[in-house]
Amino acid sequence: MTELALILVATVLVNNFVLTQFLGLCPFMGVSRKVETCVGMALATGFVLTLSSVVSYLVNTWVLAPLGIEYLRTIAFILVIAAVVQFTEMVVRYTSPLLHRVLGIFLPLITTNCAVLGVALLNVQQQHSFAASALYGFGAAAGFGLVLILFAGLRERLAVADVPVPFQGAAIALITAGIMSLAFMGFTGLVRL
Amino acid sequence: MDGMLTAMATAILAIGLLAALFGLLLGYAAVRLRPASDPVVDHIDSLLPQTQCAQCGYPGCRPYAEAIASGEADINQCPPGGDNTIRALADLLDREPQPLNTAYGEAKEQATVVRIDEDRCIGCTLCIQACPVDAIIGAQRQMHTVIEDLCTGCDLCIDPCPVDCIHRVTVPTTTRNWRWPQPENTPDHAA
CATH class of the missing domain: 1.10.15.40 (Electron transport complex subunit B, putative Fe-S cluster)
Structure with missing residues (x-):
């Protein structure tokens, strides 16, 4: 039980996927202009991450390992992720057409979010159990959502701030991301897995 | 040699079956989760x-x-x-x-917008409530005005105005808003 709690804290804060492992940077920079869209994106990514890490664990344990074709892991996981993203898009379009319109192209682009594939592969590499895999995926998504929303809040304020001309736009966003990453380094040593 | 072939066949079959399974699931979900909008x-x-x-x-x-x-x-x-x-x-x-x-209502030959006679406006905000596109700005007991770029010319604000200070003005055709005329419908095209 403590191990599972540790996984959660470790993925959300200590080994945050965006700020310390530098995975999933494209949506982090791309959709972080408004807090509202960020919440939607964080929820959609959370759904995809948790589901895909569970399904990829099942595929790895029940299909790839017994047949001895673990070398096809990457391609099998990409297949799983693509299917899960498609499924998520259908669910979002069915439950909330408005959110579907707001997220637009970023929803199918979760497929290419490297954090999703990264979590699936790290699960195998670190030999997580089923529950640990699910929690690892969920924790990665929670960490991703947390920094995405924090970053969007910062960028909303930056939009009205008096930024010097050479730093305007992407430059100040990247600098902000760097400082956030520095801040998250402060969590190192909080938990050791 | 034989072992290698079996291994390859297993791999191809396993991935193929996996893909087919996901395809079936997605197809089923596409039918079940069809959006309600027509x-x-x-x-x-x-x-x-x-x-x-x-x-x-x-x-x-x-x-x-x-x-x-x-x-x-x-x-x-x-x-x-x-x-x-x-x-x-x-x-x-x-x-x-x-x-x-x-x-x-009548179709218009030319685009129109409304304009508020600002000297006579009493700031009642009634036209703001009537405007469907939020093209009127102003506040209680403050002069109102129309943002002409946003005005669609629907004339809905003319009736509520208690002092009749809103009128319609035609938008003059300039090089910025001129468009090619729509092609005339020829008889054989209509059929």
Whole structure:
């Protein structure tokens, strides 16, 4: 039980996927202009991450390992992720057409979010159990959502701030991301897995 | 040699089956989770002028599109769209084109916007509430004005004004807003 709690804290804060492992940077920079869209994106990514890490664990344990074709892991996981993203898009379009319109192209682009594939592969590499895999995926998504929303809040304020001309736009966003990453380094040593 | 072939066959079969399984699941989900919105409504909505002027008697273009799709409203109630919209709707829904129902307003030959006579405005905010596109700015007991770029010319603000200080002005054709005229419908094209 403590191990599972540790996984959660470790993925959300200590080994945050965006700020310390530098995975999933494209949506982090791309959709972080408004807090509202960020919440939607964080929820959609959370759904995809948790589901895909569970399904990829099942595929790895029940299909790839017994047949001895673990070398096809990457391609099998990409297949799983693509299917899960498609499924998520259908669910979002069915439950909330408005959110579907707001997220637009970023929803199918979760497929290419490297954090999703990264979590699936790290699960195998670190030999997580089923529950640990699910929690690892969920924790990665929670960490991703947390920094995405924090970053969007910062960028909303930056939009009205008096930024010097050479730093305007992407430059100040990247600098902000760097400082956030520095801040998250402060969590190192909080938990050791 | 034989072992290698079996290994390859297993790999191809396993991945193929996995892909087929996901395909089946997605196909089933696509049927079950079909969005509730009617594609016909989307088509009709895309033909309407999106002025949201509510002259058709519905709160906006989409509600009017829904009413047309359910057979509740006729296709000739959109004054801003005029004959072109009616013809496009008739084409889409395979109905006879009919002249615009003048009970809902007249089609305009030229684009108009409204202008507020600012000396006479008493700041009652009634026109702000009537404006469907939020093109009027002002506050209680402050002078109001119309943002002409946003005004769709629906004239809905003219009636509520208690001091009749809103009038219609035609937009002069300039090089910035001139457009090629729509092609005339030739008889064989209409058939």
